[in-house]
Amino acid sequence: MAEARTLDGAWLRQHPLPQPHEESDKNARGRVLVVGGCTMVPGGVRLTAEAALRAGAGKVRIATVESTAIMIGIVMPEVAVLPLAPDPKGEIDATRTSLELEVDKSDCLVLGPAMSCAEQASALVGRLMQAVDETPLVLDAAALMAICDHAGRLRERRLPAVLTPHIGEIAALLGDDADAIEQDRAAAVRRCAERFGSVVVLKGAVSLVAAPTGELFSYSGGNVGLATGGSGDVMAGIAAALLARGAAPLQAALWSVWLHGEAGRRCAEAIGPLGYLASELLGFIPRVMERAA
Ligand SMILES: NC(=O)C1=CN([C@@H]2O[C@H](COP(=O)(O)OP(=O)(O)OC[C@H]3O[C@@H](n4cnc5c(N)ncnc54)[C@H](OP(=O)(O)O)[C@@H]3O)[C@@H](O)[C@H]2O)[C@@H](O)CC1
Numbered sequence: 514m515a516e517a518r519t520l521d522g523a524w525l526r527q528h529p530l531p532q533p534h535e536e537s538d539k540n541a542r543g544r545v546l547v548v549g550g551c552t553m554v555p556g557g558v559r560l561t562a563e564a565a566l567r568a569g570a571g572k573v574r575i576a577t578v579e580s581t582a583i584m585i586g587i588v589m590p591e592v593a594v595l596p597l598a599p600d601p602k603g604e605i606d607a608t609r610t611s612l613e614l615e616v617d618k619s620d621c622l623v624l625g626p627a628m629s630c631a632e633q634a635s636a637l638v639g640r641l642m643q644a645v646d647e648t649p650l651v652l653d654a655a656a657l658m659a660i661c662d663h664a665g666r667l668r669e670r671r672l673p674a675v676l677t678p679h680i681g682e683i684a685a686l687l688g689d690d691a692d693a694i695e696q697d698r699a700a701a702v703r704r705c706a707e708r709f710g711s712v713v714v715l716k717g718a719v720s721l722v723a724a725p726t727g728e729l730f731s732y733s734g735g736n737v738g739l740a741t742g743g744s745g746d747v748m749a750g751i752a753a754a755l756l757a758r759g760a761a762p763l764q765a766a767l768w769s770v771w772l773h774g775e776a777g778r779r780c781a782e783a784i785g786p787l788g789y790l791a792s793e794l795l796g797f798i799p800r801v802m803e804r805a806a
Pocket residue numbers: 554556557558625626627628629654655679680681682684691742743744745746
């Protein structure tokens with residue numbers, strides 16, 4: 514099996530991100546729809562949404578549980594919120610809303626951040642999978658646990674989706690044991706990319722990114738401070754913004770891994786190597802992105 518290529522500045526420079534025209538309005542700069550959250554983790558979608566804005570998306574909307582949507586709209590005046598009717602468990606009810614209409618008005622959908630209920634994630638994924646054939650897609654957290662039955666549909670997509678599992682999530686996706694996967698992470702991420710016809714980012718101290726074509730990259734430029742609650746939500750938002758701006762799926766995945774890691778390095782320098790918050794990554798994204806462009 515071929516070695517992983519190290520993700521470095523040379524690759525990034527050879528694959529520059531699409532830039533908006535100076536005349537672009539907010540719609541032309543890319544519209545992201547974040548679907549996620551739950552009553553126990555109401556703020557995770559805010560991290561994803563703000564990361565998308567910081568990574569250059571022009572317009573971001575959040576669809577989340579009704580009971581927390583208003584609060585998020587107040588603390589985050591830059592986004593529109595779509596309250597989704599609650600079910601008795603206080604999670605998103607996939608059966609009573611018109612999410613498909615919102616998907617039609619989006620250049621990228623990110624599904625799953627900060628969702629905790631597998632049943633609800635499964636219902637939403639089942640429903641939205643019909644609506645997102647053409648829409649760039651990032652699947653994260655609970656949404657990943659819900660796609661095992663949709664591998665065929667994901668493989669048929671014209672544009673591969675981007676999946677962002679950590680070790681536990683990829684174990685669930687492959688129906689394998691996390692310890693066994695640790696023995697050969699490269700083989701696992703490649704198998705996952707092939708099975709789901711998607712670009713897969715296996716997150717960790719060394720992140721591995723595999724494309725369905727078999728390409729494999731590794732990145733180890735972050736730091737352990739990134740192992741903190743909400744950090745993955747930030748990366749999912751960056752990837753979504755880059756897709757909405759017109760980046761190809763593998764390009765968006767690799768740039769998001771790198772921008773997230775670089776923002777972590779800036780946080781470590783400015784705040785300290787341990788104890789910076791996922792939300793503190795956000796403010797560094799624009800400058801890191803500018804320097805890399
Ligand atoms: N909870 C919070 O404080 C915050 C959560 N937020 C957001 O909520 C979402 C869920 O995050 P989370 O932290 O609730 O679940 P997470 O650990 O991803 O587990 C998911 C599954 O993976 C499994 N699994 C995990 N690691 C494993 C391993 N090494 N080896 C094997 N298995 C492993 C794990 O198994 P378990 O540990 O339950 O046995 C479980 O089944 C996410 O978007 C996050 O950013 C933030 O927005 C704010 C703060």
